[in-house]
Amino acid sequence: MFDTFLNGEFYRSAEAAVSVDDRGFLFGDGVYEVIRFYNGSFFELEPHLSRLARSAQKISLLLPYSLQKIEKVCYELLGKSKIKNGKLYMQITRGAAPRTHQFPVQAEPTIMMKVSAVNEDELKEKQKGATAITLPDDRWNHCDIKSINLLPNILAKQTARSQGYHEAIFVHSEKITEGASSNVFAVLHGKLVTAPASNRILAGITRSVVIELARAAGIEVEERFLAKDELYQASELFITSTIDEIIPILSIDENPLNGATVGRITGNLQELFQKKLSTLNKYS
Numbered sequence: 001m002f003d004t005f006l007n008g009e010f011y012r013s014a015e016a017a018v019s020v021d022d023r024g025f026l027f028g029d030g031v032y033e034v035i036r037f038y039n040g041s042f043f044e045l046e047p048h049l050s051r052l053a054r055s056a057q058k059i060s061l062l063l064p065y066s067l068q069k070i071e072k073v074c075y076e077l078l079g080k081s082k083i084k085n086g087k088l089y090m091q092i093t094r095g096a097a098p099r100t101h102q103f104p105v106q107a108e109p110t111i112m113m114k115v116s117a118v119n120e121d122e123l124k125e126k127q128k129g130a131t132a133i134t135l136p137d138d139r140w141n142h143c144d145i146k147s148i149n150l151l152p153n154i155l156a157k158q159t160a161r162s163q164g165y166h167e168a169i170f171v172h173s174e175k176i177t178e179g180a181s182s183n184v185f186a187v188l189h190g191k192l193v194t195a196p197a198s199n200r201i202l203a204g205i206t207r208s209v210v211i212e213l214a215r216a217a218g219i220e221v222e223e224r225f226l227a228k229d230e231l232y233q234a235s236e237l238f239i240t241s242t243i244d245e246i247i248p249i250l251s252i253d254e255n256p257l258n259g260a261t262v263g264r265i266t267g268n269l270q271e272l273f274q275k276k277l278s279t280l281n282k283y284s
């Protein structure tokens, strides 16, 4: 079973190899995307590919293929893998070249994709509710770029997980930005509040879908930074991501929210999200 695509060829992942001189390996000089597929169809493929193009452009990385060709390869890989429900990880780096900080004069970008199955039972369990803690957001000023440089996110997630929490929620200048690998939504006075798309967050594709579903359902959405204190006053809190979809946060920094149960608006959005997913057709 081929589950990996690397620079034009399909492989079993254990047989695919990248040069030790690759700038992704040496510097984290690259960008990535994670895309879910359900019942053999990609979810929101076009917005993911547009974001990939924006991330690449922001680090002056020329994509090795057109977006049309990348889309075609995504479907080819899905077909070869025979996996019906899973995720596709895609990474593009500036390629292999002698190690210098400045861009190499000559290097072919490395493009890699790998598909893997998602454990739906584990996901459903998480979607019943999880916990989070706040941690300082010590990332750079370009969080809108989906860069493979993820050290601050990794360290924050590890701190959270090692203390038994599912997610770390970042606080920058007393304002909530996002989670270590998710966007954050709060319900305050019946309105849904989430950080605006800016250089301080990665504007999630799931975030956009949730905002659209909420507005269509008549729920008012405010895109503004929440003050840290507002988190504790929220009647509901949830996080969104491609991998986790919508996860209710039942306690933040050990403060229970909504009596540590899934709130009405969160539950409603989870249902609407599943309904949207159920309309995905099998590709032919």
Ligand SMILES: Cc1ncc(COP(=O)(O)O)c(C=O)c1O
Pocket: 034, 153, 178, 179, 180, 181, 182, 183, 201, 202, 203, 204, 205, 206, 207, 240, 241, 242, 243
């Ligand atoms: C920092 C960060 N914010 C937000 C998200 C959610 O983005 P999406 O919904 O596109 O997966 C992710 C996903 O990995 C992330 O890493």
